[in-house]
Amino acid sequence: MVKSTGAAVLVAAVLALSACGSGGGSASPSPGGTEPRVLKLWHYETADSAMGKAWAEAIKKFEASHPNVTVAFEEKGFEQIQKTAAMVLNSDEAPDIMEYNKGNATSGLLSKQGLLADLSEEATKRGWDKLLPGGLQTTAKYDDRGVMGSGKWYGVPNYGEFVMVYYNKDLFDKHQVKVPASYEEFTAALDTFVKAGVTPISNAGAEYPAQQIFYQLALTKAQKPWLDAFQSYKGKVDFHGPEFTYGADTFADWVKKGYIPKNSSGVKAEDMGVAFMNGKFPVMISGSWWYGRFASEIKDFEWGHFLFPGATMSPGSSGNLWVVPEKSENKDLAYDFIDITMSKDIQNLLGNSGGVPVAADAAAITDAKSKELIESFNKLTAADGLAFYPDWPAPGYYDVMVAGVQELINGSKTSAEVLDELAKPYEDNLADIGN
Known part of the structure; x- marks a missing residue:
């Protein structure tokens, strides 16, 4: 956990990151060759939630830019992943990319156990470190003890909550x-x-x-x-x-x-x-x-x-993380998918669907209810109130x-x-x- 400045940075990230450039960083999604491939994706957002809508659109964009790749999406329950993640990620059943709970007891523990891929190089190469400055990196990084706030990148959050x-x-x-x-x-x-x-x-x-x-x-x-x-x-x-x-x-x-x-x-x-x-x-x-x-x-x-x-x-923080299991056979595709979820159009869709985006254009958030949500988030984070x-x-x-x-x-x-x-x-x- 980083202190005081983290929450304030999250406000700025939500509403004022247009200067960071378009898309999800400097790297464009790669087609991944011509051989048929499958990206196995798990998350637990319902289809009618803000995140569910945004990730569904991200899957469409990913498959359009990777014509040889099929996304095999499975919706899992929060409790299901919470209880079985360590066992599944240590088996041949591990997905290529997965939404997972952030914090020392979850992502931190898996990182300490060697079950998650180190994303540090990709975070720098693709510009995620610039889209997620300061406090937004708190739940993305874990040290050798599995304690959040410093160390290597083991996940990428792309919304606030x-x-x-x-x-x-x-x-x-x-x-x-x-x-x-x-x-x-x-x-x-x-x-x-x-x-x-x-x-x-x-x-x-x-x-x-x-x-x-x-x-x-x-x-x-x-x-x-x-x-x-x-x-x-x-x-x-x-x-x-x-x-x-x-x-x-x-x-x-x-x-x-x-x-x-x-x-x-x-x-x-x-x-x-x-x-x-x-x-x-x-x-x-x-x-x-x-x-x-x-x-x-x-x-x-x-x-x-x-x-x-x-x-x-x-209670609040940056949102849950995209994590890439160490056993993933398609890490390059997983990184490309994360990149798309950080793109402006997906972030804007998230914001206008009732979510709290981290890399949206402020002017693109036009939904009245969504504006109310972000205003409350601003008020909370201005008081350094994410606990x-x-x-x-x-x-x-x-x-x-x-x-x-x-x-x-x-x-x-x-x-x-x-x-x-x-x-x-x-x-x-x-x-x-x-x-």
């Missing part, structure tokens, strides 16, 4: 709730819905969303030194300190108060999003990766978003976080017991990497 509060404007109007400007106003709004018999927050305890709410609550009490200690090992983290204690206690309290469904511990992210799109909940706290899909699919009510009130930091994600610091931490918040939802363990469970693998990892 952050967690926000989505809200159903029709339900807010029906219950005479205004968009909250403070944390106190936000909890008052949640109380209003509960008193009206409405559970306000759509949640998914079986996957990432619930742990991001827990982390967001902790961040309301956090300052930069705490974040640097937790994510970058630049100090000792007290799991029973005010930050995580507040996050765990308040999350459990929100369940008791009826803000969060008591039966949401087994709910998956897809079901959470669909429930919000169907108008069943007035609020959903989740990431910008839903934004384009909501813009496409929500027809029956007006919706909007706002940054989490009372917090200067929120990464809670599962990043240690291998296997994602499942630990899922189990912990499920226990808070079910009330099967106290906050203190859950925080003890979170502390052990984190501290074990510090010992493993020599911190």
Whole structure:
């Protein structure tokens, strides 16, 4: 992780990179010869998401510029790749290019295990290092310990993301709730819905969303030194300190108060999003990766978003990475595909479809909803507010976080017991990497 300047650089990258030249760097995609070839591509973006639309167009452009190459695309689930990546990439079943989660516990771990190709030479040759300056390189680079922020390039991010509060404007109007400007106003709004018999927050305890709410609550009490200690090992983290204690206690309290469904511990992210799109909940706290899909699919009510009130930091970062497995037999084609996803027309499409591009022309973003999204991102990054994600610091931490918040939802363990469970693998990892 790089400090302070990283987020600000990401803003500039999103809206002001037209000076970096057209296309995805200095190298043009090569045809790859005349023999028939296949590029095996995996990613987990749904077809109607901003990224899904952009990558589908990138595949068309790639095949048009590589007439002898067929792209064999397989859509994989986030959880599926999260749990099986190391095993698959160490086998003959590895794809040639894959979307993968960024951070020490995921891409960092695979890089340390020798499963990912070193992209440093390509990043320089193709100009990705110029399209992704400063903070955008944080999640792309990993040192010998698998710690992000320095070392070799093992991935290429080509969008930004952050967690926000989505809200159903029709339900807010029906219950005479205004968009909250403070944390106190936000909890008052949640109380209003509960008193009206409405559970306000759509949640998914079986996957990432619930742990991001827990982390967001902790961040309301956090300052930069705490974040640097937790994510970058630049100090000792007290799991029973005010930050995580507040996050765990308040999350459990929100369940008791009826803000969060008591039966949401087994709910998956897809079901959470669909429930919000169907108008069943007035609020959903989740990431910008839903934004384009909501813009496409929500027809029956007006919706909007706002940054989490009372917090200067929120979960967020550059987006997931394109990684090239070391076992890929078509690395040259994989590099060409990455290049196309960094091109201006694909980046502009991403931006106008509800994504946060890193190399778009600012003037080309004409969609009103997309402009709102990027404005919120600018506001967050101007405050140096990208706080990464809670599962990043240690291998296997994602499942630990899922189990912990499920226990808070079910009330099967106290906050203190859950925080003890979170502390052990984190501290074990510090010992493993020599911190």
